[in-house]
Amino acid sequence: MHTGKTSFSAVLGVVLSNLRKSRNIEQGEMASRMGLSQPSYSRLEGGKSAFSVDQMYQAAGAIGIDFEELNTRLIHNIRELQANGIQVVQPVRGNTIKAQNQNNDVGQIVAGAALGALLFSLLTK
Template sequence: MQNGKTSYSAVLGVVLSNLRKSMSIEQGEMAERMGLSQPSYSRLESGKSAFSVDQMFQAANALDVSFEELNTRLIQNIRQLQANGIKVIQPVRGNTAKAQEQPNEVGQILAGAALGALIFSILTK
């Protein structure tokens, strides 16, 4: 996994998933608290969709944690991954000028359960 990559949104999704599960909140309930459909929230949590700043605040509120706490957890997880050789990147969006210049890295990005397992294994060392 030394050459692994993941996105900031995927890391945030794992952080939220872990917080949500520790509070025994189901995805459907979390989605409802954020004013989203369950499939929309699932795409965010799995890293398939990118979070907006508004959604980050909504997620913090839905979990009754401060935005600062959520951000701190996110930064800690990013640093942990980077310390273990995992690159955390911002994927190129399809509608940007950069998308025309760079090859598609989607297949190279870790998301969802794989990232969750990776973070869990790193944090439990």
């Protein structure tokens, strides 16, 4: 069983990355469809920035699925990770009261390509 942490946004980013690639959509095109710059979209997909609810709806539409399907895929992947010992957490943001009282252990959070590889290995067992 694996141990580690990841964020909800990082899992969503991997889900969107896999959907985007399966539909042969480049990051720049996805960003354009959402009204974002490519670097901004890349930070979202890489789990370095958090998605807003509005951006989740935009991303679902840009990829050609409804929000419910995107949410279902997200929940499925979160449950798979949790079943394999990965904690999915909301990182403490620097501008919150909790951040002032707690050490945000960002070093233990799995993001981006590492999370994608982990999800791929778990889901192809």
